[in-house]
Amino acid sequence: MALLVFQDQHLLFSTKNSILVFRPKLSRSISPPLSLHHTRRNWNHSSESSPPSLCLRASKRGNMNSTKLTAEVGATTLMEFVGKEGEDVGGDLTILVSHLQYACKRIASIVASPIGVEISGGSGDDVGSSSSSAGRDVPKPLDIVSNDIILSSLKKSGKVAVMASEEDESPVWITDDGPFVVVTDPLDGSRNIDASIPTGTIFGVYNRLKELDVLNVEEKALLNSIQSGGRLIAAGYVLYSSATILCISFGSGTHAFTLDRSTGDFILTRPSLKIPARGQIYSVNDGRYFDWPDGLRKYIDTVKQGKGRSSKKYSSRYICSLVADFHRTLLYGGVTMNPRSHLRLVYEANPLSFLVEQAGGRGSDGQIRILSIQPSELHQRLPLFLGSSDDMAELESYDDIQQKINPGYQI
Numbered sequence: 001m002a003l004l005v006f007q008d009q010h011l012l013f014s015t016k017n018s019i020l021v022f023r024p025k026l027s028r029s030i031s032p033p034l035s036l037h038h039t040r041r042n043w044n045h046s047s048e049s050s051p052p053s054l055c056l057r058a059s060k061r062g063n064m065n066s067t068k069l070t071a072e073v074g075a076t077t078l079m080e081f082v083g084k085e086g087e088d089v090g091g092d093l094t095i096l097v098s099h100l101q102y103a104c105k106r107i108a109s110i111v112a113s114p115i116g117v118e119i120s121g122g123s124g125d126d127v128g129s130s131s132s133s134a135g136r137d138v139p140k141p142l143d144i145v146s147n148d149i150i151l152s153s154l155k156k157s158g159k160v161a162v163m164a165s166e167e168d169e170s171p172v173w174i175t176d177d178g179p180f181v182v183v184t185d186p187l188d189g190s191r192n193i194d195a196s197i198p199t200g201t202i203f204g205v206y207n208r209l210k211e212l213d214v215l216n217v218e219e220k221a222l223l224n225s226i227q228s229g230g231r232l233i234a235a236g237y238v239l240y241s242s243a244t245i246l247c248i249s250f251g252s253g254t255h256a257f258t259l260d261r262s263t264g265d266f267i268l269t270r271p272s273l274k275i276p277a278r279g280q281i282y283s284v285n286d287g288r289y290f291d292w293p294d295g296l297r298k299y300i301d302t303v304k305q306g307k308g309r310s311s312k313k314y315s316s317r318y319i320c321s322l323v324a325d326f327h328r329t330l331l332y333g334g335v336t337m338n339p340r341s342h343l344r345l346v347y348e349a350n351p352l353s354f355l356v357e358q359a360g361g362r363g364s365d366g367q368i369r370i371l372s373i374q375p376s377e378l379h380q381r382l383p384l385f386l387g388s389s390d391d392m393a394e395l396e397s398y399d400d401i402q403q404k405i406n407p408g409y410q411i
């Protein structure tokens with residue numbers, strides 16, 4: 001048995017065929033056993049020195065539903081979840097997830113920090129600042145800082161052959177023998193950041209295509225990065241909001257974890273999350289109403305009057321931050337959409353479609369299933385519709401829902 005990594009309060013050991021993840025017990029007060037319905041609101045301030053974590057412990061792979069959870073002291077961390085006793089995703093992917101979640105915690109702390117973009121990495125990995133022509137450090141925008149953080153973590157993982165990011169014109173080749181390809185939008189919704197609106201990181205993971213190894217670096221970097229979403233082996237997002245939520249799927253359900261700031265762990269809070277088959281919310285920038293095609297206008301006019309298939313009057317919610325709008329849709333149901341060709345297939349549409357499908361919903365460009373599209377270019381944009389299966393079926397029945405007019409909007 002060999003020690004692989006000590007990171008983020010976890011020890012990762014390799015044995016012949018597997019990776020073992022250990023989390024040393026922290027010296028905080030042990031909470032009494034809690035019921036499955038225990039929430040932090042039940043915490044009695046007089047009897048505990050710190051609030052107990054949600055006490056959900058997942059059983060073995062295939063049993064990841066809430067009825068199979070047993071309540072016990074402690075909680076299932078993300079790193080435990082991916083290990084032998086949880087989804088057992090394998091050693092390489094465990095190490096990758098460990099680095100990705102660490103990067104996202106760094107981003108979470110920066111976006112919530114008063115010093116924000118002025119933060120300097122100080123770790124020698126060129127995060128947080130760049131030099132001006134006068135030689136002085138100038139702050140980088142937060143989406144570039146986030147990009148640097150993720151790239152730095154992926155490099156350190158040793159598990160990634162290539163990273164393609166919305167922030168980079170071309171994919172970055174990292175190492176020839178990395179088993180994985182990572183695509184990412186490092187900080188989506190960053191146009192809202194000054195107003196402290198929620199933002200998010202989106203990522204997708206593919207296997208490196210070994211048959212491309214013979215190509216030159218540029219070609220293999222690109223072709224590995226534009227794999228069809230149907231080939232994703234994992235995808236997720238991290239929402240930076242009042243809570244920091246990491247939602248992930250390895251192809252057998254979608255699972256949400258909440259960052260426990262007292263321990264620094266992502267704790268499993270919504271195992272096997274299921275999107276309701278129907279919601280009562282539509283989410284779209286309806287300032288664009290007069291640029292929409294007839295079908296989309298009719299759909300929205302119909303559901304907001306309660307004249308759709310469910311006969312319920314729909315409400316509108318639109319944050320204009322994709323991860324936040326998507327996360328709410330996953331929890332409450334309904335549809336979230338951007339009908340113009342704006343969002344990116346590789347970095348946004350594919351990972352989120354993978355997650356919504358794994359939660360029982362659907363992702364489409366208004367005509368075809370997102371995960372069946374073969375990207376033709378890295379930064380390809382398309383209309384995107386994600387949501388509950390019944391709502392998506394109703395919306396798509398209006399046919400004409402893709403916005404063709406795209407005049408370019410100032411805000």
Ligand SMILES: O=P(O)(O)OC[C@H]1O[C@](O)(COP(=O)(O)O)[C@@H](O)[C@@H]1O
Pocket residue numbers: 188189190191285320321322323338340342409411
């Ligand atoms: O301006 P629109 O069409 O409402 O688009 C808003 C969407 O664009 C995004 O801001 C992403 O756009 P960028 O990739 O240009 O940042 C999403 O977070 C949001 O859902």
